[in-house]
Amino acid sequence: QVQLVESGGGLVQAGGSLRLSCAASGRTSSSDVMGWFRQTPGKEREFVAAVHWSGRFTVYADSVKGRFTISRDNAENTVYLQMNSLKPEDTAVYYCAAERGTWGPTVRLPDKYDYWGQGTQVTVSS
Numbered sequence: 574q575v576q577l578v579e580s581g582g583g584l585v586q587a588g589g590s591l592r593l594s595c596a597a598s599g600r601t602s603s604s605d606v607m608g609w610f611r612q613t614p615g616k617e618r619e620f621v622a623a624v625h626w627s628g629r630f631t632v633y634a635d636s637v638k639g640r641f642t643i644s645r646d647n648a649e650n651t652v653y654l655q656m657n658s659l660k661p662e663d664t665a666v667y668y669c670a671a672e673r674g675t676w677g678p679t680v681r682l683p684d685k686y687d688y689w690g691q692g693t694q695v696t697v698s699s
Contacts, residue, residue, distance in 0.1 A: 574599050575598070588659065626647070640656065670689050
């Protein structure tokens with residue numbers, strides 16, 4: 574089993590920044606694809622960003638492209654999501670996820686991920 578613990582959420586004004594962290598423990602693998610998703614009440618979980626095990630390849634949702642940056646530190650078993658120029662519509666619970674699969678178009682699909690964190694709340698005020 575793999576345990577994922579997110580941190581760094583909070584309340585921020587529109588235009589501000591937050592940095593989310595996701596610490597992995599247990600039977601981790603540096604070859605896992607790591608992703609961030611978000612969810613608001615009554616809506617399905619939405620893809621935000623994913624990073625290849627090497628850190629060289631990333632993919633983003635159009636809604637966050639140019640504002641968010643995903644990165645990972647395999648030595649520390651941690652993945653990050655730097656969020657800049659935050660908007661009220663970014664308000665959600667943000668989840669970290671790990672996928673024991675190959676890099677490809679499916680990294681955008683939540684059903685492909687094997688492990689999930691408990692989530693961290695991000696609230697952006699207008």
